[in-house]
Amino acid sequence: MSAVDISNLGKVFNPGAPNQVDALVGVDLSIASGEFVSLIGPSGCGKSTLLRLIANLLEPTAGSISVNGKTPKQARLDQDYGMAFQQSGLFEWRTVAKNIELPLELKGWDKNKRRERAMEMLELVKLADFAEHYPWQLSGGMQQRVAIARALAVHPPLLLMDEPFGALDEMTREHMQGELLSICRRTGTTVVFVTHSIPEAVYLSNRVVVMSPRPGRITKIVDVNIEGERTDATRDNAAFFGGITAVREALRGVEMSDHVRGIEDR
Amino acid sequence: MKRLRRVALFLGSLLLVALAWELYKLVGPETGGKVFGWNLLPRSNDQAMPHVWEMLSRYADPEMRGSDRQIWRVVLAGAWFSFRLAFVGFFVGTLLGMSLAVLMARFKVAERGILPYLVVSQTVPLIALAPLVVSWGGKIEVFGWSWPRWLSASVLGAFLAFFPVAVGALRGLQSPSAASVELMNSYAASWTQTLFKLRLPASVPFLVPALKLAASASVIGVVVAEISTGLKGGIGRLIIEYAREATSDPAKVFTAVFGAALLGLAMSGFVTLADTFMMRNRPKEATA
Secondary structure (H helix, E strand, O other): OEEEEEEEEEEEEOOOOOOOEEEEEEEEEEEEOOOEEEEEOOOOOOHHHHHHHHOOOOOOOEEEEEEOOEOHHHHHHOOOEEEEOOOOOOOOOOOHHHHHHHHHHHOOOOHHHHHHHHHHHHHHOOOHHHOOOOHHHOOHHHHHHHHHHHHOOOOOOEEEEEOOOOOOOHHHHHHHHHHHHHHHHHHOOEEEEEEOOHHHHHHHOOEEEEEEOOOOEEEEEEEOOOOOOOOHHHHHOHHHHHHHHHHHHHHHOOOOOOOOOOHHHO | OHHHHHHHHHHHHHHHHHHHHHHHHHHOOOOOEEEOOEEEEOOOOOOOOOOHHHHHHHOOOEOOOOOOOEHHHHHHHHHHHHHHHHHHHHHHHHHHHHHHHHHHHHOHHHHHHHHHHHHHHOOOOHHHHHHHHHHHHHOOEEOOEEOOHHHHHHHHHHHHHHHHHHHHHHHHHOOOOHHHHHHHHHOOOOHHHHHHHHHHHHHHHHHHHHHHHHHHHHHHHHHHHHHHHOOOOOHHHHHHHHHHOOOOOOOHHHHHHHHHHHHHHHHHHHHHHHHHHHOOOOOHHHHO
16 A cells, blocks of 8 residues: 555645635555655745645645545544654753653643653654653754654654755765664654755655746656665665766756745645 | 852842942042032932941831830831732732733633723722722721731732733743644643643743743832832831831831842842742853
């Protein structure tokens, strides 16, 4: 069964109004269970909108989505996915462990089970010593790791990420990419990953979905064929460079919006 | 060590004010003075500006001839009486303000409908409102419980206190970023869950300054209400009584004025304590 099935999906903002925006038109995409798929494209191409439609934070105006074989709404109610944003969005009044426990609290888990799961997740993101720290006491990369741990706390089969490493410096960013891949290997989580960075998309993904703006649509899907486990050595690999070239060429055909702040930049 | 320094600074600044007062008495014109033809300089005679030691020594004197109650006892008792009224007003006002803020945060219609009236309510002069509240209160009697006179003063304190709380809390409840709200939605959290897990904790930094305003507002409300409704026993009444004796005993009224200042200090000290407790685990930049 595929993790996400999207067919002929469309989203129009402010339909009928003078400021009507065709955010997405005719999007077809099927994501297999355990797959890592990146969405890449210039501002205004609707990649974040697509992610929010999958997450049921927005309602489509055309077409259909199924997540884990359910409607997106049911999937959201069942917490079938976890979500991480560019801003870690940790609550500053909660300790690291308490932040990870938040989705479990909302689900009504009892205290001991929550604490146990939080510790397991902290183990996973290698922050076990920081359970009682507050978010503002951690570095940006550490905060983002906590956000990932929080997104994975309910053990969702699907992880939706909106430029989660966008605010990190290059070194931390590459390190976090490696960490994310190793977490996904261990948990078997399917990932939909929105990014602006071509190397990031290629390094992480099985497939890179290239999108273009006005109206937002998919122009090309690039398969990344890197053999074996991805490590730091992968970054010097010919297949890695091949992937980058392929994505770059696909993007070159895309008309760049003149850095107009798109809908997804909210 | 830091705390010790703050206390020393506070006492030092008090001393400076006292020195400035005495200095002006020394050099200022006895009967007031003109600057470029305007009457600007206050009179510095003992009638208008009693000596600092005069005011302080009055605390040890009996309140009235033939009475054995010293003034400091009377002022302290008055301040304590008003403090309790102000505290009730502060508490009721905070509760009311919070409830209104939650209501306005929940329903956009409520915000548009209520907020203008809140602003208007604060332009009603307290002195006009005080007798009304007393007369309404006097008619209330439920199951043998009748409205005590002091409650009217507390209600007027609450009337001033609820406004900053309602406005501050509303801003705080609306402060979470779109991403935080989206996160809660992605967890399929209900509105109530979002209120308690996100909006209320996020509103605390906005609430702290609002509560400080509410604390001093409730004191002002109670003191003014005491004066305009003639309620006995509080510091407001003492100020009026002692002010009447100002011609014969100018230092006396200052004892009551300092009592009112002490009352305000106690109130804001209480809020500062609450603030330190609520913000104990927050990033330190936010409290600066």
